[in-house]
Amino acid sequence: MIGAIQERVRALTPVADADLGRMLRIRHFERALLRLFERGQLNGTTHTCLGQEHVPVAVSGLLDPDDYVFSNHRGHGHFLARHDEPHALLAEIMGRAGAVCNGVGGSQHVYHERFLSTGVQGESLPVAVGVALRLKRVTPGRLACAYIGDGTWGEGSVYEALNMAQLWRAPLLVVVEHNRIAQSTPTTAQLSGSIAGRAAGFGVLHHRIESVDVNVIRAELAPLAAVVRSEFRPVVAEIAVHRAGPHSKGDDTRTPEELREAAEGDWHPRYAEAFPEQFARLDEEQRAFIARMVDDVLIRPASEWERP
Amino acid sequence: MIGAIQERVRALTPVADADLGRMLRIRHFERALLRLFERGQLNGTTHTCLGQEHVPVAVSGLLDPDDYVFSNHRGHGHFLARHDEPHALLAEIMGRAGAVCNGVGGSQHVYHERFLSTGVQGESLPVAVGVALRLKRVTPGRLACAYIGDGTWGEGSVYEALNMAQLWRAPLLVVVEHNRIAQSTPTTAQLSGSIAGRAAGFGVLHHRIESVDVNVIRAELAPLAAVVRSEFRPVVAEIAVHRAGPHSKGDDTRTPEELREAAEGDWHPRYAEAFPEQFARLDEEQRAFIARMVDDVLIRPASEWERP
Amino acid sequence: MRVAEHLNEALHALLDADPAVHVLGEDIVDPYGGAFKITKGLSTKHGSRVISTPLSEGGIVGVGAGLALAGDRAIVEIMFGDFAALAFDQLLNFASKSTTMYGRRVPIPLIVRCPTGGRRGYGPTHSQSLQKHFIGIPGLDLYELSPFHDAHALLATMFARQNPCVLFEDKVLYTRRICRDGVVDDLFRFELVGGWARVYADGDLPPDCVLIAPGGLTDRALEAMRDLLIDHEITCVLLVPERLYPLDPAPVMQVLRGAGTIVVAEDGSAGGTWGAEVSRLLHPELWASLSGPIRLVSAADSIIPTAAHLEREVLVQADTIRRAVLA
């Protein structure tokens, strides 16, 4: 087993500081959130993307500022990979001044420039199709990218959207973060067949990526994104990931075995092992940055919102 | 072209009086409806199954009285193939005494014994899954059969149902009457990929039947129904048909070319040509029967309903 | 001109004037032109901006919201308003919420058109008037077509507010004539005041009763008013708002203050009705002048049967309104 992991570790390609730094920034951001919750300093709920940080970092490297991104409940990484504004996001989650949506939307409902997240699973896919159709007409070459989880494939709206996207040739890139679980339910208990098969059934191009290497993921995604942009057609890119943390907070009922497997699938220890110096340097940088960021946001006054 | 059709005609296997009689009974029933509409004697709306009568006749030969059938807007044939009660159905459509649902449900909303139709496309598939699960537990070997059209594959509920049916092993037989059109929209403009592919994507068994021969259809369906019953799993049986009439009444905007194609795909002239004597005899029998039936229902008083 | 043609012309005008306008719906392109022919000719004239969709009511409302979010203007036709239930989540949890839940105003110029109502024998799932279920969703505005209000101006108003809107369109109203130049018929006249049509008998005497009703009730309200005037010498004024929710009674407050009796009529089934909402708004204002609570007329607390003779018993008829006024 350890042999196998080391194999994979060795397989990691050299990573740019910018990418690894961003992955670690998101990691520290999410960890900070869980700490704040534990200390009772955060209200409401949150879903961290621990273990999945590398996906949006890989994706965002391929996005144009004019592309739209649709995100879901597990959206901090999606946001931070695209917009390097952790202060604004933490302020949003904590309802403090400088919040990206004035504290109204919170963790699950963020709209900033062309990034939009919503908390109702599946709902944003048809919306993304509409946005993609507008982009195709007005700024051909731009796309709508929608992140969804494997569990979200239970929702009928996903299929209504895929059908229309393919029929009308909407430039839509669906990024599926397949972490093999939905809240507490293993994918085997909530998804029959496969995501590959489902996409194929709608005539939609699909590609599955198994790697945790941010470069590999980006490299495999690049031609897919190019197809979306140039051929005006939807693509489903499914990325195998592991959820290294709880669904929300303190609600992880997986067995020790499952937890170990998830931990082994996490990119974090692999990068730590593969690039020890670079990792240590960037990790310390990001740790310190996020710590300062948290301190900064914590002393801010409450956000203000004028009810319309 | 004529050569090709004759080829297919010759290919028809000998048909039982009971089957051809029922197909013709349904045909005359539907024609009578359109005549009644033309004469202003029918209120509301109706969707006739002209051209598709052989499908429910083939299916019903495989059903057990304890099976449930879920039907849709185009359900007269589904009903009459299962329940030889044209009086009760016409009375329902005309709101006369003896109506199967007291005239409350009308053409699209019939519930009789274990036959139930609804007018909202796709809605009945999850319901059928629930019924199938009960059947599996209480009377294993019984199934729920749901008829849907190709256009109904636009609805998300279809996929939510397929997923659950496959995950939970519901004995559900989905009969797809693929007439290549939904109201006015050709299937190519409303369905990407294929029904076969969609079923496969959910891990659901699928089989497509191209024949108009009632025996062939039944023979191809029989092992599928047996799988549903004995293996407790859903099956999608897709049957190629042609809608020989309008969607509803007088709303056929297909081109002459398309109409000719639909007429050529109709089982009716083929059976007439292949079995001229049998056909003529049964046709006259059924024509007369339906004519008497219409006369009988026409003189009935209005249905009564005590509002709950 | 009939209401259906008038609405069709309005859609043409909208598409002509603004290249950002898109129309989506099931079977809306030519030659079919929609189940009620409201979109007839649109696709021939405006091509790819008029799109026939798969059967996906939730999905197409989502697509419309996406277009609107990104800068277009979208009109989505739900073939039968009953199926708007399939788009309830998109309207409640996405389109309307997005206008405010991101902490700032986000425009979502989206109109969802819902052919509505019974009296055509289409049965329980194709005849409903679901207005009441959409009331009180923050950020969602409800309108109803009437023979008095100009459809083009109405659609423009709806887009101008930049909120998602649902437009209810009575299916029988489609077949009726539009009223113009202040004339309804030999007996009745009308004027428009701040989004309301005020319909009064020639002579404009102070009314004994004020009737409030969405546009779809017009035919039955007028018939009741005629009977009441001729048979009972009771003068009624009919008030028809273009926007059902949020309702702004200010422009007609003067009319209402004078009324001893107020009747609200609508087509939805009894219970939790629009009329109850109208009463909530008006009762505090009019408490002193009212002789009794505002009277509510609606369909029975029942599904809508298919057979004409049964359907009639359930739905609001002119006589239902007449009896409420006389009660």
Added chain:
Amino acid sequence: MRVAEHLNEALHALLDADPAVHVLGEDIVDPYGGAFKITKGLSTKHGSRVISTPLSEGGIVGVGAGLALAGDRAIVEIMFGDFAALAFDQLLNFASKSTTMYGRRVPIPLIVRCPTGGRRGYGPTHSQSLQKHFIGIPGLDLYELSPFHDAHALLATMFARQNPCVLFEDKVLYTRRICRDGVVDDLFRFELVGGWARVYADGDLPPDCVLIAPGGLTDRALEAMRDLLIDHEITCVLLVPERLYPLDPAPVMQVLRGAGTIVVAEDGSAGGTWGAEVSRLLHPELWASLSGPIRLVSAADSIIPTAAHLEREVLVQADTIRRAVLA
């Protein structure tokens, strides 16, 4: 005992007593036991009758209706009541309609459980109280959990009517203690009368004001009543119905007739509220004895913000009720 445990016990009892009872919902099986732990232990004890489902709110309500149609009894948990919007069509156009639209009574014993309400910082799409949108659907009954009503009896009542039902369950109420033996706290007592809980201050003096509220409001209503009594010497009686719709006011008519002031409080946003429906029922009955229209308290006409300080401004607080009584 807390309301959550009490409800959990009721579900256990129901599953114990009747092998036809099935429970479906997202993540409801052990060890997770549901997002709010209401289904904890059910799957361990009752195996295949307790089913974790995919994310398919519309679908699982359909499956529940199918089970019910065929002879089972089904309870479907919607993880957050907000997502019941996705099942609106199944409830409106199938489950409720099927009870009558086939011309005879068809039993559909289906309970859709909806954890509801805010005050937990879950944000705009996870905090709503959507009761009002489900009011007035013929054949659909609406109930709300309260600390006074026995949950097992309540569920049994819902099944007994054989109509599909929606049960609203306030998420904060889950964490509160149930009230038994007529005792609420040091100051208040309660009794059950025909489906209503009547909560009164010890001594049971004739009240100055009657407060009507669904169970989820209990904590805030009691706090307001306490303040009003102590600070203002105003005596209130609180009436909590187990069934919100159709509402049967008969059992409490006596109490209401005595009241000069009636206040209806609820958690949904303003506009088209349950309170408007309550007023519709009561105004005609009480017109003569009321000093003014029934006063309605609800959340603001707004989405529900996430941040606690903003959420507080929008939602009903004890003080909102207190001010309405004093107004």
